[in-house]
Amino acid sequence: MIPSLDLLLALAFGNLGLMLLAGRNPTAGLLSMILYALQGWVLVMLMPALAEGAASGLAFQVFGWSLSWELNGLGWFFAIITVGAAFFSAWFAAGAWGVQGTRSPWAFHVTLAANVAAMLLLLASRDLLTLFIGWELVTWAGYAMMIQSGGPATRAAYKYLIYGVAGGLAVLAAVVLIQVQAGGLGFAAVAAWMPGISTGMLWALMLLLGVGFGIKMAFLPFHRWQAEAYGESPGPAAAFLGAISSRMGLFGLLILLVHFIGLARLDELLLPLIGLDARILWMWLSALTIIIPTFIALKQNDARMLLAWHGIGQGGYMLLGVLVGSELGVAGGLLHVFNYATYQAVLFLVMGAVVYRTGTAHLDRLGGLITRMPLSYVAMLFAIIGLAGLPPMNGFVSKWMVYKALLDEGLPLLFVAAVIGTLGTILSVFKLIHNVFLGQLRVEHEQIREVPFSMWGPMIALSLIVFITGYMPGLALDLVMVAQTSLGFAALDYHLGGFVTDTGNLNMLAVVSVLLLGMGIGAGIFLLGGNKSKRVHQLDNYAGGHFLTTEVRYHYSHHFYAGLLRLIGPWYITLIKRLEGGIAALTDTLAAGSDGLYRTAYTPILMLAATVLGLALVL
Amino acid sequence: MNQQNFPVQVAPLESCREPGPEERSMLRKVLDRVGQYCQSRSLFVLHYCTGCGAIELPPSMTSRFDLERVGMQPMVTPRQADILLITGYLSVKTLKRVILTYEQMQSPKYVMGFGSCTINGGMYWNSYATVKRLGDYIPVDTYIAGCMPRPEAIQQGFLDLIERIDGGRAVAWKDYYRNYDRYLGHQQHLFGRDWLTPTDVVGEAAHYRLAGDGTLGPHTALLDQYAGYHQAWGVPREQYAELEASS
Numbered sequence: 001m002i003p004s005l006d007l008l009l010a011l012a013f014g015n016l017g018l019m020l021l022a023g024r025n026p027t028a029g030l031l032s033m034i035l036y037a038l039q040g041w042v043l044v045m046l047m048p049a050l051a052e053g054a055a056s057g058l059a060f061q062v063f064g065w066s067l068s069w070e071l072n073g074l075g076w077f078f079a080i081i082t083v084g085a086a087f088f089s090a091w092f093a094a095g096a097w098g099v100q101g102t103r104s105p106w107a108f109h110v111t112l113a114a115n116v117a118a119m120l121l122l123l124a125s126r127d128l129l130t131l132f133i134g135w136e137l138v139t140w141a142g143y144a145m146m147i148q149s150g151g152p153a154t155r156a157a158y159k160y161l162i163y164g165v166a167g168g169l170a171v172l173a174a175v176v177l178i179q180v181q182a183g184g185l186g187f188a189a190v191a192a193w194m195p196g197i198s199t200g201m202l203w204a205l206m207l208l209l210g211v212g213f214g215i216k217m218a219f220l221p222f223h224r225w226q227a228e229a230y231g232e233s234p235g236p237a238a239a240f241l242g243a244i245s246s247r248m249g250l251f252g253l254l255i256l257l258v259h260f261i262g263l264a265r266l267d268e269l270l271l272p273l274i275g276l277d278a279r280i281l282w283m284w285l286s287a288l289t290i291i292i293p294t295f296i297a298l299k300q301n302d303a304r305m306l307l308a309w310h311g312i313g314q315g316g317y318m319l320l321g322v323l324v325g326s327e328l329g330v331a332g333g334l335l336h337v338f339n340y341a342t343y344q345a346v347l348f349l350v351m352g353a354v355v356y357r358t359g360t361a362h363l364d365r366l367g368g369l370i371t372r373m374p375l376s377y378v379a380m381l382f383a384i385i386g387l388a389g390l391p392p393m394n395g396f397v398s399k400w401m402v403y404k405a406l407l408d409e410g411l412p413l414l415f416v417a418a419v420i421g422t423l424g425t426i427l428s429v430f431k432l433i434h435n436v437f438l439g440q441l442r443v444e445h446e447q448i449r450e451v452p453f454s455m456w457g458p459m460i461a462l463s464l465i466v467f468i469t470g471y472m473p474g475l476a477l478d479l480v481m482v483a484q485t486s487l488g489f490a491a492l493d494y495h496l497g498g499f500v501t502d503t504g505n506l507n508m509l510a511v512v513s514v515l516l517l518g519m520g521i522g523a524g525i526f527l528l529g530g531n532k533s534k535r536v537h538q539l540d541n542y543a544g545g546h547f548l549t550t551e552v553r554y555h556y557s558h559h560f561y562a563g564l565l566r567l568i569g570p571w572y573i574t575l576i577k578r579l580e581g582g583i584a585a586l587t588d589t590l591a592a593g594s595d596g597l598y599r600t601a602y603t604p605i606l607m608l609a610a611t612v613l614g615l616a617l618v619l
Numbered sequence: 620m621n622q623q624n625f626p627v628q629v630a631p632l633e634s635c636r637e638p639g640p641e642e643r644s645m646l647r648k649v650l651d652r653v654g655q656y657c658q659s660r661s662l663f664v665l666h667y668c669t670g671c672g673a674i675e676l677p678p679s680m681t682s683r684f685d686l687e688r689v690g691m692q693p694m695v696t697p698r699q700a701d702i703l704l705i706t707g708y709l710s711v712k713t714l715k716r717v718i719l720t721y722e723q724m725q726s727p728k729y730v731m732g733f734g735s736c737t738i739n740g741g742m743y744w745n746s747y748a749t750v751k752r753l754g755d756y757i758p759v760d761t762y763i764a765g766c767m768p769r770p771e772a773i774q775q776g777f778l779d780l781i782e783r784i785d786g787g788r789a790v791a792w793k794d795y796y797r798n799y800d801r802y803l804g805h806q807q808h809l810f811g812r813d814w815l816t817p818t819d820v821v822g823e824a825a826h827y828r829l830a831g832d833g834t835l836g837p838h839t840a841l842l843d844q845y846a847g848y849h850q851a852w853g854v855p856r857e858q859y860a861e862l863e864a865s866s
Contacts, residue, residue, distance in 0.1 A: 534826050540817040542696050542723055545667075545716030548817070 003045035005056040005071050005124055008079075011039045012117035019113045023106035029094025029454075032109055036087040036116070043080045050076050050482060056124065067130055073486025075123035077334065077479055078244070078251050081341045082123070085243040086116045088458040089236035092349050095454020101356045102234050104148070111145035112240060122248060128175045128185040131252070135171055138248055139164040139216075145237050146229050156228035163225045167215035171252075174208035187259065194260050199269065202261065206269075206278070209256045217249025218312040219319075220289040221576050226312050227293075231304035235352015238304060242311045242348050243341040250318055250337065257282065258487050263325045283323050287414050290316035290421035295568070298428040298561065303351045303361040306432055307344065310387060313421055314340045320418065321402040324409050327484075328501055331492040332401025334480045339394040339469065343386035346462045347432075350380045353451040353459065354436060363431070367555040368441030368538070372448050375456045377437045382463035384429035386470065389422050392512040394470035397498070400506060408503055431560045439555035441538060471512045472496050640787065651787065658727070659784040662701045662777075663694035665724070667717055670707020672734050672767045679770040686774065689781060697723040702780070707767075708736035708743045709750040711809060718806060721757045722818035726827055728792050729780060732762040733773070741766055755805045758791035796824035800836030807838055813845040 015035040022028055046054050054076075056069040071079065089112060098105035118141040122134025143164065146157035179185055181201070182193040194202070211222070218226035230241050257266065269278035290313050297309030314336070321333025353376050354369065355361050370377045386393035389400075399422065406415040450456065469476040474496035481491050493500045497509030539548045548554060559565075597606070643651065666676060680686050680693060694700040697720050705717060721730065732753045735741035740751035753759055760783070763776040783789040795802060799820050807814050821839060824830040 532826075534823065537817055537819070540723065540819070542698065542720070545713075545720050547715075547719065 003042045005046070005054045005069060006058060008039055008042045008046070008071075009056065009058070009069070009117070009120060009124070011035055011042065012113070012120050015039075016110070016113040016117050019106070019109040023109040026099070028105065028109050029090055029098050032090045032113060033087060033094060036083055036090055039083045039116075039120075040080065040087065043076060043083060046071065046076065047482065050486070053126075055126075065129060067133070068126060069121070069124040069130060070126040071124045073482040073484075074251065074254060075125075076486075077483035078247060078337070079120055079123045080479060081247070081338055082116060082119045082244050085240050085341055085345055086112055088345055088349070088462055089240040091458040092236040092239070092352065092455055096452045097236065097352070097356060097455055101352070102148070103150075107144075107148050108234065108237060111141065111148065112237070114141040115145055115240065115245065117141075119244070119248060123251065126187060128178060128187070128190065131255075132168075132171055132175050135212075135216075135248075135252070136168050138245075139168055142241065142245055145241060146233050148237060149232055149234050151232075152228075153232035156225070156232045160225045160229040163215050163222060167212040167222075169212075170208045170215075171212035174205055174212065177205065177208070187255065191260050194262075195265070202265075202269065206256070206261065210253070213249045213252030213256060215249070217246050217253065217315050217319075218289075218293075219249065219253075219315070220285055220292060221579065223289065223293055223312050224576060224580060227296075227300075227305055227308040230308040230311060231302065235349060235355060238308070239345040239348035239352065242308060243345040246311065246315060247318075247337055247341070250315065253319060254322060254487065258322065263323070279323055279325075283320055283411070283414055284417075286316040286320040286323065287417035287421075288316075289313065290320070291417060291424070294421045294424035294428070296572070298424055298431070299565065299572070300428075301363050303354070303363055303366075303432055303436060304348070306363070306428055307347050307351065310425065310428070311340075311344055313425070314344070314387075316421070317399060317402055317418065320414065321398075321405060324402070324405040324411070325489075326405050326409055327490050327492040328401050328408065328499065329405030330484050330487070330489045331477065331480055331494070331499070332398050332405055334483050335401065335473070335476055336395075336398035338476050338479060339386065339398045339466075342462055342466050342469070343383040343393070343395060346379050346383035346459055346466065347387065349455070349459045349462070350376050350383070351436075353455050356451060356455070357448045358445060363435040363560075364558045365442070366436045366445075367439040367557060368437070369445065369448075370437045371441060372445060373437075373450050375450055375460060377433075379456070379459035379463040380433055380437065382466050384433055386466045388426040388429050390426070392470050392508070392515055393466050394473065394476065395466075397470060397473040397506070397508060401499070404501075404504070404506075408501070427561060427564070435555075435557040435560065439557065440553065443550045471508055473498055473508055655785055655787050658701075659781045660690040662691045662781070662784075663699055664691055664702045664704050665694050665697055665700035665720070666704050666706070667713075667720060668704075668706045669713045669716075670705075670709065670734070670736060672706035675767060675770050675773055676704075676706070679773045684770050684774050686777060689778065691777060697721075698725060700724055701727070702729045702731060704731045704733060705737055705753065706733040708734075708741065708746075709753060710748050711750065712748075714750050714756060715810060715814075718757060719816050719818070722816055722820055726792050726823070727789075729760045729784070729789055730757055730791065731776060731780065732759045733776075734768060735764060735766045738762050738764060750809075756802060756809075758794045758802070760789050760791045793829050796820065796827060796829035796834060797831035798833035799824060800833050800838045803838040803842070804836075807841065812841055815842060815845055 015032055018035070019028060019032060022031070025031075050071070050073045054071045056071075059066060059068040061067075090109070093102070093105065093108055093112075098108070102108055115138070118134060118137035122131065122138050125131040125134050139161070143157050143161045146160060147154050175185065178190055178193075181197070182190060184190070184193075197205075210219075213219075215222040215225075226246060230238050230245075233241055257263070263279060266279035266282070267277050270276070271278070271281060292313075293309045293316075294313035297306045297313065300306040300309060318333045318336045318340070321329045321331075321336060324330070324333075351361050353373070354366065357373065358366060358369075360366065382393060386395035389395040389398075399418070403415055403418060406412070406418065474494055477492070477494045477499070481494070485491055495507075498506035539550070541548055541554070543554060546552075666673065668676070678684055680691075686692075691702075697703070701724075703717075703721055703724060709717060721728070730753075732738060736743060736749070737753040737759070740746070740749055743749040744751065750756070761776050761780045763772055765772055768776075780789060803814075821830075821834060821842075824834050
């Protein structure tokens, strides 16, 4: 087998067919894991060929349009994360979860395979037509994946579909416009045509494509579909969707903003009256995408919703980093795509495991699970440190790079906005781990046990990746540089432990080593100095002399951060919700009006109106 | 009904003989000396002020008499506290809380009885609901007599305790482990046979190597019997009476 894009797509679609036939078989999970591993191997083998582009031999002629695919560095970077996320999700579903955790393992395996195949097709697009085909496939595959659980998931997925189809139509409109104006749809041709077009045309294209891609990425103000749709998906499906699915939108935005328009052209695009340029506009929208969803996440009472809202917020860091435009910023933004995928997958998998054991993800109805599910706890601990962006995990490195790039380029206000987002993240991940794993164990959870290996295996493996790529970010930067150079930016000067720039450097090998050394000294004093600790019973706890019983809930979890929310509560305005409601009401009214026009309105009046209009036109 | 099984019994317990102060090695003596000095200069006090007398503490702790000069500070939890200061009378109800709090403190721990009431019931001697002698229920290191003692007396009491800790003579807490059965017997006499705290004193006695001949006895045997069926864990009173009858 010679690794090529054809082989990759054959494996992906072969997997889809195999799952359609044999998805009910107990070994289906293992089988798809092997196929995802093979796809990963093909992608790694393709790495040297990326410089000139790995083209597919597959080509169609449809109605005079030629369709063909080619994988470049940017698509390859996203593809490797896609396949990795699919591998770990399939692993999670391969064992006990597939038997007891879901109504239909067949549906899960088929939709996962369909998503991967559609995404690979999208990522390998070389012109706008194949991009549009991939785009629609991804939208529908995502919809199929979200409706698995039924009930509220169906409703959330339907909302996603409405957003997704609207986005798809916007992309289609842009594709038609470009075809009419430019006469070609190849990426290179469009990029060559772009510099010559008028400012109005550019705004129109940016609006259409930006809305289309932005919806998939849940970019503000099109973010309201995502949390529900991802949160209601079953554990490993949410892990896959949360880790990579909405990054397809980022992929599209990168092609639009960096490849087609170019950051320099964005700087020249001034907004009327205000005097800001388009790049700053995008950056502030990214910053708001960080802050607003993150603080909505803080309020959530369902752990999966909390994570899904964070997924929206973290997307802002990625685009913000890339839009800075310096080597450091672009590397930071792209590295965040990778890092975020690793820890978000862990978090959703852990919550999938908790739901599998306890039947709920409600943050008021859990607590104290650390004594029953210690491995899940460790996995979540690693992942939340990553999500919060603290050393020694990988989330720190990418966020640090984005911060530093913002400061280096003289954008302190955006830096402050990014840090405010991080503050909200730290607060809500503490709420997450506190309400789920720490505190009082509930009586009804006394008997539960750790999940089996098929479920903790992927969680622990991914959390080790979170740690290792935090300790040695150079490993992940190897992948990032492929995408960065493919986007046309200069490569960052990096090494195994971090990066070097003119204004400073970061060496995580040193940072983490010092941290581990300090922890080692503390552990040494504790363990070698005659560890005199003694375990006490959970109810042997001080409550002002009160005798604690299992009936008394002393695990403070309901209405978390009451004081903070009293302060910032009034800031949670539901503007976007009202806007959405307004658009829906307007559409409703127009639909009812036209409906009435056709059905119930008196024909003579219509005739009269038509006559009057016709006369007015003629005379 | 939620049955809570606390590890009450740790079997078998060995009696340990404490080496005499003169039997230690020279190095050990020096280390102990340094340790005692440091310990006596850094004491956290947990106040249990349900009776009267709490009003004497603010002047003792704040700028007028300033106990922080000698390394004492108020502390809010028993786990981190060294001294349990009990002011004034104790009713039967509050004594339960005091014992729970005392058992939750980490050794070495010291108890100060403040005011006449802790010594002999004081002016509440005739009350049916008031404990007469605190020392019957938990070991007390120092009493401060008076009704009420002034801040000077409190200060003197603390200095006295500091001196005793420094000299290695404040060892009342060891007595609780060595003669737990006797203390528990007094407690059961007052609270009933089913008296139970969620702490594990017998296990701690083994942990600190302080188990003695008086650690286990007829009273600790009752702990096992009632471990799962205490009213504190939500058993209705009627059910509890049945259990009582059956035992």
